[in-house]
Amino acid sequence: MTYIHDTIVKLQKTSPAQAEFYQAVEEVLDSLQPILETNEKYKLHSIIERMVEPERQIMFRVPWVDDQGKVQVNKGYRIEFNSALGPYKGGLRFHPSVNAGIIKFLGFEQIFKNALTGLPIGGGKGGANFDPKGKSDGEIMRFCQSFINELYRHIGPTTDVPAGDIGVGAREIGYMFGQYKRLTGNYDGVFTGKSLLWGGSLVRKEATGYGCVYFAQYMLADKGDSLAGKQCLVSGAGNVAIYTIEKLYELGARPVTCSDSSGTLYHEAGIDLATLKELKEVRKARLSEYLAAHPDARFIPVTDYPADGHAVWRIPAQLAFPCATQNELTEADAQALVANGVIAVSEGANMPSTQDAVEVFLDAKICYGPGKAANAGGVATSQLEMAQNASMQRWSFEEVDEKLKVIMKNIYLSASTTAAEFGEPHNLVLGANIAGFRKVADAMIEQGVV
Numbered sequence: 001m002t003y004i005h006d007t008i009v010k011l012q013k014t015s016p017a018q019a020e021f022y023q024a025v026e027e028v029l030d031s032l033q034p035i036l037e038t039n040e041k042y043k044l045h046s047i048i049e050r051m052v053e054p055e056r057q058i059m060f061r062v063p064w065v066d067d068q069g070k071v072q073v074n075k076g077y078r079i080e081f082n083s084a085l086g087p088y089k090g091g092l093r094f095h096p097s098v099n100a101g102i103i104k105f106l107g108f109e110q111i112f113k114n115a116l117t118g119l120p121i122g123g124g125k126g127g128a129n130f131d132p133k134g135k136s137d138g139e140i141m142r143f144c145q146s147f148i149n150e151l152y153r154h155i156g157p158t159t160d161v162p163a164g165d166i167g168v169g170a171r172e173i174g175y176m177f178g179q180y181k182r183l184t185g186n187y188d189g190v191f192t193g194k195s196l197l198w199g200g201s202l203v204r205k206e207a208t209g210y211g212c213v214y215f216a217q218y219m220l221a222d223k224g225d226s227l228a229g230k231q232c233l234v235s236g237a238g239n240v241a242i243y244t245i246e247k248l249y250e251l252g253a254r255p256v257t258c259s260d261s262s263g264t265l266y267h268e269a270g271i272d273l274a275t276l277k278e279l280k281e282v283r284k285a286r287l288s289e290y291l292a293a294h295p296d297a298r299f300i301p302v303t304d305y306p307a308d309g310h311a312v313w314r315i316p317a318q319l320a321f322p323c324a325t326q327n328e329l330t331e332a333d334a335q336a337l338v339a340n341g342v343i344a345v346s347e348g349a350n351m352p353s354t355q356d357a358v359e360v361f362l363d364a365k366i367c368y369g370p371g372k373a374a375n376a377g378g379v380a381t382s383q384l385e386m387a388q389n390a391s392m393q394r395w396s397f398e399e400v401d402e403k404l405k406v407i408m409k410n411i412y413l414s415a416s417t418t419a420a421e422f423g424e425p426h427n428l429v430l431g432a433n434i435a436g437f438r439k440v441a442d443a444m445i446e447q448g449v450v
């Protein structure tokens with residue numbers, strides 16, 4: 001345990017005030033103990049010290065002009081964390097809460113997630129503290145162009161390939177790609193999550209949500225159970241949440257909730273997917289407007305949430321899919337879920353459960369799919385988009401979906417067999433972290449001290 005403590009203390013000095021990053025590092029190091037204790041080579045090669053330090057961190061000013069003619073300034077980031085397994089790969093997040101610590105936690109998680117997919121991709125992440133809410137289309141475009149005016153020199157189809165994340169969808173990717181093309185003259189696969197009109201892959205939009213449900217399906221199948229007929233809680237109402245809900249319906253389950261930053265929607269009859277898509281994908285409206293079409297649903301505003309957590313997790317259900325953001329599921333929420341009989345949690349978001357909440361799930365020995373395994377379908381399908389771009393091919397929806405299912409199955413098997421190898425078969429946190437770590441660490445050793 002002392003090396004965990006020593007590592008965190010060192011990070012607090014060299015990278016101050018990055019709470020989410022320390023949290024992510026602590027969780028990974030905690031589960032790596034069995035492998036670090038028995039393998040001197042990782043100590044000899046200072047693998048942990050090298051892994052927690054990004055290969056490169058780019059921070060830059062993003063000036064842009066708003067519709068009133070006033071100059072606004074945001075802060076942009078790209079953290080190129082680890083390229084042992086391939087070009088840096090990971091999304092861009094545009095949200096007012098973005099800071100260096102959040103981008104570093106996401107980038108650090110991405111290293112292990114990408115390794116778990118078995119595909120040749122390294123780990124990176126980026127974004128800006130820009131709030132897209134309430135901005136006009138022209139403002140979004142000018143911001144994206146300014147962001148790329150700096151970032152373009154650091155990215156490329158074989159060096160660093162960004163994608164979307166919170167606040168970044170096909171529209172933003174389009175504006176960023178356009179500016180990259182203008183500055184470099186290159187029409188190449190430098191972004192994933194592109195529009196289907198110009199190089200995007202079928203299933204990329206759906207992949208994170210679908211993959212997260214496939215992961216739950218594989219966890220349940222191992223217990224002789226299935227999704228059919230199960231009542232499900234979903235948080236978030238963005239890309240990941242919407243396609244989690246879509247796949248849950250396809251596989252016979254009943255999602256009854258979703259949420260956004262204004263509150264939680266509970267519809268006992270089942271969330272109406274068409275209304276949700278219309279609200280969030282077309283009109284970009286608040287979730288409470290759902291009630292106009294479905295007065296039998298209930299909206300719980302954030303002001304009515306319990307002091308120690310999130311209303312969505314207090315509703316009885318058998319399955320839970322956190323798909324909004326980090327630390328959205330507290331220890332008290334986890335206790336409520338377990339007390340209400342939840343049998344599986346599959347994380348669509350990155351690090352949505354606090355460390356204490358994860359302990360509650362592991363102690364209760366329910367099926368728990370940590371984000372870096374359960375939500376890896378998004379980045380895996382991004383890599384399939386890169387493969388299609390590089391070979392100038394276009395695969396069908398069924399072909400990509402089939403590959404996604406196989407990748408999710410392999411991720412599940414890799415995490416579960418590694419967990420069993422280390423004597424904790426139910427602990428997919430340990431299994432996912434060790435399985436991902438071994439690939440990256442061994443590649444780093446083989447590539448020398450770089």
Ligand code: NDP
Binds near residue numbers: 168238262324348378
């Ligand atoms: P979107 O921007 O499409 O949606 C995010 C959703 O979460 C919105 O409903 C948003 O509500 C809600 N949300 C965001 N921040 C907060 C907050 N601080 N409090 C409450 N609600 C919040 O993002 P995605 O669906 O793409 O991403 C969701 C999660 O999935 C993130 O953790 C992301 O890192 C992770 N992820 C995404 C992948 C992808 O392919 N897109 C891949 C792997 C992981 P509101 O609109 O009101 O802000």
